[in-house]
Amino acid sequence: MDDSVNEQEMLKTLEVHVINEISLIKDQQQKDFLLLKSAIEENNKMMKELIQQEFGQAKLMMLEQPAKEVKVKINKGPLALTTVGKLKEKYKNAVYNDGVVCKGNQFVGCKNSDKIGNDPNEVINHCSQCNFDLCQKCFELIENIHEHPLEKVTYGHLLETQKDSYGGGWQCDCRSFQGCVLDGKAIKDQYEIVYHDAINQFNLCVSCANSYKV
Numbered sequence: 001m002d003d004s005v006n007e008q009e010m011l012k013t014l015e016v017h018v019i020n021e022i023s024l025i026k027d028q029q030q031k032d033f034l035l036l037k038s039a040i041e042e043n044n045k046m047m048k049e050l051i052q053q054e055f056g057q058a059k060l061m062m063l064e065q066p067a068k069e070v071k072v073k074i075n076k077g078p079l080a081l082t083t084v085g086k087l088k089e090k091y092k093n094a095v096y097n098d099g100v101v102c103k104g105n106q107f108v109g110c111k112n113s114d115k116i117g118n119d120p121n122e123v124i125n126h127c128s129q130c131n132f133d134l135c136q137k138c139f140e141l142i143e144n145i146h147e148h149p150l151e152k153v154t155y156g157h158l159l160e161t162q163k164d165s166y167g168g169g170w171q172c173d174c175r176s177f178q179g180c181v182l183d184g185k186a187i188k189d190q191y192e193i194v195y196h197d198a199i200n201q202f203n204l205c206v207s208c209a210n211s212y213k214v
């Protein structure tokens with residue numbers, strides 16, 4: 001009888017011991033699982049950042065050695081290569097918080113007419129260094145675009161003094177402006193290249209910088 005009681009007690013003790021062990025193992029597993037989970041999450045976060053960085057770098061490299069500086073027909077000063085991220089950093093997000101809008105969308109054709117002009121009394125805003133011409137209407141809207149000073153002359157004067165270039169009439173140089181493919185949509189990707197003139201706060205997308213290049 002005594003033996004049997006002892007045996008029962010021993011079994012009971014053993015059972016309790018096993019239950020305690022199992023519960024300890026379960027606790028440890030739960031802790032390990034949480035540790036593993038947070039390690040995986042941390043790793044995923046790092047991978048994401050790395051991929052984002054690498055993708056941005058790849059994007060920069062995809063464009064074959066973009067020009068460091070461009071001169072364009074639609075801005076007085078040269079534009080320097082930068083990125084949306086760098087502009088945000090430079091201006092502490094104040095101006096470019098919502099991305100960079102390419103100014104190219106403001107230049108769409110001539111405001112007057114695309115016709116070849118031949119009225120000798122018509123006033124032309126003329127650059128004698130490169131024969132750049134703006135009609136009066138376009139000049140009033142965007143007078144500041146040309147890198148050289150513009151002089152007001154009549155077509156009759158140009159015809160008289162430069163018959164070779166102006167014998168067949170004249171056309172406003174705004175006629176070739178075709179706006180921007182982005183059509184006013186902000187460029188938000190911080191790794192995207194933009195061309196920037198800090199003095200005039202004038203920015204162009206890569207496509208416009210290329211098409212308006214002089």
Ligand SMILES: [Zn+2]
Nearest residue numbers: 110135138172
């Ligand atoms: Zn015009």
Ligand SMILES: [Zn+2]
Nearest residue numbers: 127129130148
């Ligand atoms: Zn000029």
Ligand SMILES: [Zn+2]
Nearest residue numbers: 102104180208
């Ligand atoms: Zn553009």
